[in-house]
Amino acid sequence: MGTDVLIVGGGVIGLSIARELSKRGVRRMMVIDKGRIGGEASWAAAGMLAANAETRIDDPFFRMCVESNKLYPQFAAELLEETGIDIELDTGGTLCLAFTEREEADLAEKFAWQTGAGIRVQTLEAGEIREREPAVSSAARYALRYEDDHQVENRKLVAALRKYCEIEGVELVEGVQITGLLIEKGVLLGAASRDVRYTASKTVIAAGAWTTELARTMPSVGTVKPIRGQMISFAPPERFLHSVVYTSEGYLVPRTDGRILAGATVEDAGFDKCVTADAISQLKAMAVRTVPRLGGVDVGNAWCGLRPLAEGGYPVIGWASEIRNAYIATGHYRNGILLAPLTGRIAALEILDGSRSAEYQYFAPRDAAMTGNAAAAQSNKP
Ligand SMILES: Cc1cc2nc3c(=O)[nH]c(=O)nc-3n(C[C@H](O)[C@H](O)[C@H](O)COP(=O)(O)OP(=O)(O)OC[C@H]3O[C@@H](n4cnc5c(N)ncnc54)[C@H](O)[C@@H]3O)c2cc1C
Known part of the structure; x- marks a missing residue:
């Protein structure tokens, strides 16, 4: 079976690449x-677009997050027009809460750095928090x-990207590993x-x-x-939270349909996809400490x-350096x-005409494997 571009992996990354390639004329x-x-x-x-809230260093990763965040209003509007699916871009903003003196000092320090870096951030005292939420x-x-x-x-985002691909004739194959x-003579x-x-001129591994x-x-x-x-x-009976809310123990995300999501654990558990009773009770406790009314709502x-x-x-985004025609x-x-x-x-852009801005060179496969300390930089992200 042959095609021009084969994308392995139909998550949000593979689908976004498929959409952009399709918009630039790739047909097969x-x-x-x-x-x-x-x-x-x-x-x-x-589904949080947390470009700013957890940032403490001005590096290429932060700038990439900010730039992608800025694309969202147009991305959401285009997907709505192209597919009829509203991905529910909610601009209610994000609050980071402090419950202790130490957390307050930490946020105050972050505020000082972030305002210096040009991030739009505002402080709220206790009464102002309650007024807003x-x-x-x-x-x-x-x-x-x-x-x-x-x-x-994000589930609607994936549905919209999928529908876009279907409308544009991208072949979607499910249930095939x-x-x-x-690979032949160094060429994929x-x-x-x-x-x-499945043969292809170019293969994307996503x-x-x-x-x-x-x-x-x-x-x-x-x-x-x-x-x-x-x-x-x-699923509370009425909508009583409007912003995304972070605490030092987790976050709450209010959806437009009234649901409130609470997340998330960060576990090195291999490919095990079990949901555990411990995690459920920890997340519930965090949610109730943050919004006490959730104590009366079942998970x-x-x-x-x-x-x-x-x-x-x-x-890691770019051509693999060892094998030709393999995009990662x-x-x-x-x-x-x-x-x-x-x-x-x-x-x-890179797959079609080889162009890549110097700023993103940082994420090319060879460079990415060598940049050692970025996990720490990202460690507080959602
Ligand atoms: C609990 C949780 C909360 C998160 N919250 C946020 C958030 O608020 N904001 C945010 O920006 N990000 C968030 N993320 C991160 C975000 O979900 C991921 O970074 C993103 O979904 C990665 O997309 P992907 O397409 O690379 O991976 P995936 O969505 O995992 O897609 C990869 C696909 O490849 C397929 N695949 C793999 N191997 C093969 C194979 N051999 N053959 C065929 N198919 C294959 C898989 O089946 C899968 O569908 C969160 C993640 C989790 C788990």
Whole structure:
């Protein structure tokens, strides 16, 4: 079976790349997923576009997050027009709460650095927190508010990207696991499942937490490991939270349909996708401490997903250096929803005409495997 561009992995990253390539005229394209398109981390996520709230260093990763965040209003509007699906870009903003003196001092320090770096952030005293969010616990004594950090309904985002691909004739193959790459004399000719060989002029590997299995022959990619995140949701009878709310123990995300998501654990548990009773009770306790009214609401659902964490901590986006025609887009860890529109653009431009801005060179496979300390920089991200 042959195509121009084969994309292995139908998460938000693979689908965004497919959309951008399609917009730039690529007609024969195939996206293959071992399960349901968009059914892994991209489905499990909280959908926060946390470009600013947790940033403490002005580095290429931060600038990439900010740039992708800025693309969202247009991205959401275009997807609505193209597919009829509203991805529910919610511009209610984000609050970071302090409950103790120490947390307050920490936020105050962050505020000083962030205002110096040009981030739009505002301080709120206890009374102002309650005015803005009456349901938040009266124990919250101080907060930072980020009016530029929004959220989307990531499941609708995936549905919209999928529909876009269907409308534009991108072939979507579900339930087929790619088990190997077709490499001949240093050139990638496509990929194969147990039964079928898929040949392609160019192959994109966007396999999220499962990338290492496929990219073994490409040391420049480094390893990508799964980091489990468990989440729960509540369906209160009325809407009583409007902003995304962070605390030092977790976050709450109010959806437009009234649900409140609470997340998330960060666990090195291999590919185990169990939801545990411990995590559910910890997340529930965090949610009730933050918004006491949630104490009277049952946990509706609990789920988990595997975030793709690359060796250097940063996303890895670019041509593999060992094999020709192998494009890598993975390692988006806690920020794949935020970074999807920009990753799609970077990849499409580079795949089609080789152009890449110097700023993104930082994330090229060879460089990414060498940048060692970025995991720490990202460690507080969603
Ligand atoms: C609990 C949780 C909360 C999160 N919250 C946020 C948030 O608020 N904001 C944010 O920006 N990000 C968030 N993230 C991170 C975000 O979800 C990920 O960074 C993003 O979804 C990664 O997208 P992806 O397409 O690379 O991976 P995935 O969505 O996992 O997609 C990869 C796809 O590749 C397929 N695949 C893998 N191997 C093969 C193979 N061999 N053959 C065929 N198909 C294959 C898989 O089936 C999968 O569908 C969160 C993640 C979790 C788990």
